[in-house]
């Protein structure tokens with residue numbers, strides 16, 4: 001850990017940069033060389049919550065068992081476990097070139113309380129009511145600021161994009177139940193969009209298709225980028241010199257003329273195509289080879305509980321399908337669940353790509369360069385992964401239930417649509433789609 005400690009006097013140098021469900025991220029605007037070009041990532045807790053419950057839990061006994069072979073991780077305290085997971089589990093899979101596991105920096109309670117107050121006005125209201133800074137933490141994570149690039153540049157302007165690609169493949173596990181076989185042909189993202197729309201979580205269904213983004217085809221990558229620009233949701237953001245200018249929940253991207261927009265979309269697509277940054281991410285996602293419908297059985301064995309899924313299936317024939325998983329040795333069950341959780345991290349992380357106009361031939365280490373034919377400009381870019389956190393083992397049952405909810409809702413919606421389009425299949429003949437969905 002860095003010997004420096006951030007105290008209440010330092011709070012004014014840190015400004016709101018963004019947040020997810022679990023962490024608040026602050027950028028640095030002070031002059032200390034130790035922090036220039038860095039962000040700090042501070043843990044949050046659910047709000048409101050009792051003060052005693054605020055201290056983050058260490059890994060559970062089952063999690064320690066799961067991760068015991070990963071250097072130091074099995075016995076790490078909660079404060080350091082996150083960083084060790086990024087360093088020892090995710091970085092070898094995704095490549096050190098694209099991952100900064102960061103360092104821990106000490107923070108006082110006064111610092112955390114002060115930054116919590118100062119960023120309040122910039123935080124989205126729904127995030128404020130859902131979570132607050134965990135003021136009982138005594139350290140935060142110091143990471144490279146991926147919305148800035150370093151090097152020799154023509155202009156002091158850095159544009160960066162953040163993409164949350166989500167799952168980029170269709171599962172083909174033999175454990176997927178017959179009635180859920182639609183999962184093998186329709187992406188989880190697309191099906192989840194329909195549920196999110198129904199629940200009012202998104203105002204419009206996105207045309208973004210993760211299979212396009214991961215396709216390694218320039219045209220399809222460009223199609224995906226265009227769809228993300230049109231309807232960014234929480235999958236796409238643009239920053240200029242570290243300030244969010246577009247994206248996140250809300251409408252599509254505007255503010256540039258059509259030509260500029262097309263050029264920028266081309267630049268982003270080119271960087272994804274050239275960097276091949278998504279190839280390794282896809283491999284990591286594919287560690288989920290059993291699908292949650294298979295993995296859930298291994299989970300129940302690890303936690304030594306009766307399998308609720310087999311219990312519900314009841315019928316001996318159906319649960320026989322899963323008896324081979326239940327008869328695996330513990331080591332194999334651990335591997336199946338571990339791989340599933342690693343894949344879950346890879347399906348939920350984001351990629352940040354920062355761009356600058358290049359000056360001359362010099363190129364900063366670790367950066368790639370792109371010559372944009374349409375504008376005859378040279379750009380330097382750097383692509384990095386963020387949010388490579390460990391997913392908690394206790395989420396497994398939730399994962400199973402959410403998966404079933406997404407697929408069953410999608411299947412019912414499609415059936416209802418079919419009936420409405422083809423009245424011959426529709427016994428009632430009339431009725432609106434919403435009513436039919438509620439009835440199903």
Ligand SMILES: O=P(O)(O)O[C@@H]1[C@@H](OP(=O)(O)O)[C@H](OP(=O)(O)O)[C@H](O)[C@H](OP(=O)(O)O)[C@H]1OP(=O)(O)O
Nearest residue numbers: 020021022164166192234344345347348391395402
């Ligand atoms: O389950 P999903 O696919 O909806 O992913 C969750 C994300 O929702 P999304 O659909 O991307 O809007 C969700 O994102 P938001 O909070 O909706 O921005 C989180 O990233 C969540 O992870 P965690 O609970 O913070 O560890 C994510 O949960 P995990 O499934 O990755 O654990």
Ligand SMILES: Nc1ncnc2c1ncn2[C@@H]1O[C@H](COP(=O)(O)OP(=O)(O)OP(=O)(O)O)[C@@H](O)[C@H]1O
Nearest residue numbers: 018019020021022023025143144145146147386387
């Ligand atoms: N290293 C970084 N450089 C620049 N910006 C960053 C960096 N890390 C995070 N951010 C910004 O802060 C936001 C929140 O970070 P992050 O995704 O790590 O939070 P989280 O709470 O862990 O997310 P999730 O909801 O997926 O759990 C990101 O969406 C991004 O805009």
Ligand SMILES: [Zn+2]
Nearest residue numbers: 297307310322
């Ligand atoms: Zn079972």
